[in-house]
Amino acid sequence: MSFESIAVLQEPYLSWLLQGLSLTFALFIFSWTIAFVLGFLLLLMRMSPIKVIAWIPAAYIELARNIPLLVQIMFWYFAVPMLLPDFLQKALNRWDSGFILAGLALGFCMAAYFSESFRSGVRSINNTQVEASRALGFSFLRTMQYIVFPQALRATIPLIMNNTLLLFKNTSIAMAIGVHELMYQVLSINNDTFRTFEIFFVATIVYLFFSILIMIAGEFAERWAKKSRRASNA
Amino acid sequence: MLEIINDYWLFFLIGQYPHGPLGGLAGTLLLATICLILALPCSILIAIGRTGKNRFWRGVTFVIVYVMRGTPFLMIIFWAHFLGPIIFGTSIGAFWVMVIALVLYESAYLAEVIRAGIESLPYGQTEAAKAMGFSRTKTMILIVLPQVMYNSFPALLSQFVSIIKETSLGFVIGVHEFTFAASQVNSILLVKPVEIYLILGLTFFIVCFTFTSAARWLERRIGKSQGVLPA
Amino acid sequence: MITVENVNKSFGKLRALQDISGNFPKGTVTVVCGPSGSGKSTLIRTLNRLEEIDSGRITIDGRDIYEPNINLDQFRMSLGFVFQQFNLFPHLSVLDNITLAPRRLKGIARDEAEQMASDLLRRVKLSGKEHEYPESLSGGQAQRVAIVRCLAMQPKIMLFDEPTSALDPEMISEVLDVMGDLASEGMTMVCVTHEMGFARSVANSIWFLEDGQKHGEFPVDDFFQGTTDPRISLFLSHLNRE
Numbered sequence: 001m002s003f004e005s006i007a008v009l010q011e012p013y014l015s016w017l018l019q020g021l022s023l024t025f026a027l028f029i030f031s032w033t034i035a036f037v038l039g040f041l042l043l044l045m046r047m048s049p050i051k052v053i054a055w056i057p058a059a060y061i062e063l064a065r066n067i068p069l070l071v072q073i074m075f076w077y078f079a080v081p082m083l084l085p086d087f088l089q090k091a092l093n094r095w096d097s098g099f100i101l102a103g104l105a106l107g108f109c110m111a112a113y114f115s116e117s118f119r120s121g122v123r124s125i126n127n128t129q130v131e132a133s134r135a136l137g138f139s140f141l142r143t144m145q146y147i148v149f150p151q152a153l154r155a156t157i158p159l160i161m162n163n164t165l166l167l168f169k170n171t172s173i174a175m176a177i178g179v180h181e182l183m184y185q186v187l188s189i190n191n192d193t194f195r196t197f198e199i200f201f202v203a204t205i206v207y208l209f210f211s212i213l214i215m216i217a218g219e220f221a222e223r224w225a226k227k228s229r230r231a232s233n234a
Numbered sequence: 235m236l237e238i239i240n241d242y243w244l245f246f247l248i249g250q251y252p253h254g255p256l257g258g259l260a261g262t263l264l265l266a267t268i269c270l271i272l273a274l275p276c277s278i279l280i281a282i283g284r285t286g287k288n289r290f291w292r293g294v295t296f297v298i299v300y301v302m303r304g305t306p307f308l309m310i311i312f313w314a315h316f317l318g319p320i321i322f323g324t325s326i327g328a329f330w331v332m333v334i335a336l337v338l339y340e341s342a343y344l345a346e347v348i349r350a351g352i353e354s355l356p357y358g359q360t361e362a363a364k365a366m367g368f369s370r371t372k373t374m375i376l377i378v379l380p381q382v383m384y385n386s387f388p389a390l391l392s393q394f395v396s397i398i399k400e401t402s403l404g405f406v407i408g409v410h411e412f413t414f415a416a417s418q419v420n421s422i423l424l425v426k427p428v429e430i431y432l433i434l435g436l437t438f439f440i441v442c443f444t445f446t447s448a449a450r451w452l453e454r455r456i457g458k459s460q461g462v463l464p465a
Numbered sequence: 466m467i468t469v470e471n472v473n474k475s476f477g478k479l480r481a482l483q484d485i486s487g488n489f490p491k492g493t494v495t496v497v498c499g500p501s502g503s504g505k506s507t508l509i510r511t512l513n514r515l516e517e518i519d520s521g522r523i524t525i526d527g528r529d530i531y532e533p534n535i536n537l538d539q540f541r542m543s544l545g546f547v548f549q550q551f552n553l554f555p556h557l558s559v560l561d562n563i564t565l566a567p568r569r570l571k572g573i574a575r576d577e578a579e580q581m582a583s584d585l586l587r588r589v590k591l592s593g594k595e596h597e598y599p600e601s602l603s604g605g606q607a608q609r610v611a612i613v614r615c616l617a618m619q620p621k622i623m624l625f626d627e628p629t630s631a632l633d634p635e636m637i638s639e640v641l642d643v644m645g646d647l648a649s650e651g652m653t654m655v656c657v658t659h660e661m662g663f664a665r666s667v668a669n670s671i672w673f674l675e676d677g678q679k680h681g682e683f684p685v686d687d688f689f690q691g692t693t694d695p696r697i698s699l700f701l702s703h704l705n706r707e
Contacts (some may be wrong), residue, residue: 062439062443062446063439065446066395066399066438066439066442066443066446067399067435067438067439067442068398068399068400068401068402068403068413068438069399070402070403070405070413071402071413071431071434071435071438072435074413074417074431074434075431075432075434075435078420078427078431079427079428079430079431079432082427082428083428165303165304169304169305169306169307170306171306172306172308172309173306173308173403175308175406176405176406183306183308183309186312187312196316197316200309200312200313200316203309204305204309204313207304207305207306207309208301208304208305211303211304211305212300212304215300215303215304356550356552358548358550358552359552359554361515361548361552362546362548362552362553362554363554364515364541365513365515365541365544365546365548366541366542366546366566366570366614366615366618367538367539367540367541367542367566367570367618368538368566368569368570369538372569372570376565376569377554380556381554381555381556384556
């Protein structure tokens with residue numbers, strides 16, 4: 001099967017695919033940024049000494065993690081605009097509302113997973129580490145900078161990479177509300193050409209390629225984390 | 235919202251049954267349960283292959299796990315939807331397509347849970363069995379797997395929550411389950427999406443959170459009992 | 466009964482066993498001792514092939530245990546091996562830990578196996594523990610169960626790999642007593658242990674290993690009184706100081 005003989009890789013389908021892929025990327029980057037920032041904010045709130053403020057992110061994380069992503073996307077797409085004031089609804093419709101709402105849904109949902117990863121990173125640090133550092137005369141901030149943060153990062157990065165993979169794969173669910181990302185385009189090409197096997201094969205390879213990139217990055221991150229943890233134990 | 239629940243609770247619960255296939259929440263739970271029952275033995279075999287000595291099976295199971303982990307679940311569903319009728323020679327219906335897709339996908343994830351369990355078992359356990367004259371197969375069946383299944387039970391229960399959540403994607407190929415039922419109600423009522431999707435989301439939450447909490451509780455219990463194991 | 470000839474074993478660059486030879490005669494108790502890292506655990510583990518040797522020969526009752534067509538599982542059933550960490554199966558009760566191998570490997574009926582297990586438990590003063598789980602046993606009890614678990618297979622030889630090293634001091638004697646009883650019944654035993662009191666009163670001969678080499682084999686009395694080897698004197702003085 002030479003490259004040219006794959007009908008679904010001829011025009012116009014190649015453009016369809018590439019458009020889908022670029023929208024998948026856009027969705028991925030958009031929602032990843034939300035997930036990362038919001039996840040961090042949730043963590044900060046959760047570490048708050050004020051019970052009520054700590055309780056809010058905890059409850060949100062349970063909600064986000066115990067409701068199917070598709071349902072969350074549907075809620076954002078079908079229900080949330082109804083709750084918005086008129087001018088925002090109009091603004092949404094002027095832009096690509098499906099893309100924005102799917103991105104928000106993905107980002108908000110994955111923020112819960114990201115936040116849990118951050119938290120397990122922080123919790124992996126033994127309190128004696130902080131005590132030892134303070135006993136040496138490091139200030140609280142220096143302790144965070146030299147002792148807590150580097151260790152937490154090591155424990156967190158592999159988990160974040162795993163969440164990143166999950167997020168990347170989940171961008172495909174946006175097709176359910178008509179976002180023209182890769183999976184949507186694949187189904188369109190299939191409807192147009194009926195070359196199901198070919199187009200599914202191509203799409204699977206494309207998805208796998210990027211997933212494997214993320215997994216390899218995760219593998220390296222894990223090795224790096226293990227190595228530096230060993231070094232710090234020695 | 236109460237009005238909608240009042241009018242449609244039975245539909246949410248069991249779909250069109252008995253005038254059509256079992257759907258709604260019952261459909262979702264049935265789908266998830268069948269998947270778990272079928273995927274568990276598959277995943278045990280994959281995990282054994284992954285941790286075993288045979289290079290061929292290690293390679294095969296490695297590829298299975300990584301392909302499944304690297305492919306969006308929707309893609310697997312569409313593959314099953316496309317290949318199912320070709321392999322079985324007849325249309326098998328969306329429900330069974332979804333079962334196949336879920337079993338394929340979840341076997342890989344469950345296998346990783348079980349593999350972690352096998353690898354975290356103290357090496358002395360297999361060594362003691364070996365020293366007593368148990369073959370590799372007998373060691374696996376009598377010594378390793380019973381402990382792994384017990385220790386991994388909370389993690390398996392958490393994975394069951396993932397399965398429940400994933401059944402909702404059957405929606406895209408028209409499987410009669412809970413999300414499908416809700417969107418049907420939505421297209422009948424048209425103007426009540428907030429209420430309908432709240433009902434849908436919160437019901438999923440109640441079901442999933444129950445299992446999640448049970449898993450956590452069991453994990454604490456099992457963790458505690460392991461804590462006092464002599465060495 | 467067990468003959469070891471020119472056995473070598475390396476882990477990477479570390480030569481764990483260098484040219485070890487000797488006999489463990491039938492009906493005798495041999496204590497293998499030496500400083501940590503001397504290769505004594507490796508040696509005892511090669512005797513039932515938990516560790517494979519690189520070269521040399523090990524025969525048991527005249528049979529080369531490294532011959533290619535040996536049925537390893539069958540062979541191991543005739544040897545009891547007691548681990549430092551007990552390695553009881555935590556998912557099985559004491560009774561099931563003991564009866565699992567007789568039932569599943571020898572096909573002995575459950576009743577018969579359980580009867581035998583109860584008898585053995587009485588001998589090690591653990592009657593009534595049948596239905597408890599390993600997690601509720603003390604270290605000394607767990608190790609006695611581990612010994613009974615081996616005895617239930619009616620082994621020809623018992624191998625002990627530092628059986629008391631993981632125990633609290635007050636529990637050591639209850640395990641050593643069981644081992645002493647076993648020896649007085651004529652069991653062939655090889656024990657890797659630091660318990661020199663046990664060695665003195667129970668062993669017939671003592672092997673001394675250091676850095677993977679065997680530095681002699683001594684009748685018990687010679688080892689404690691007459692040796693002139695400075696390494697052994699040093700080893701004994703270290704033990705005494707503890």
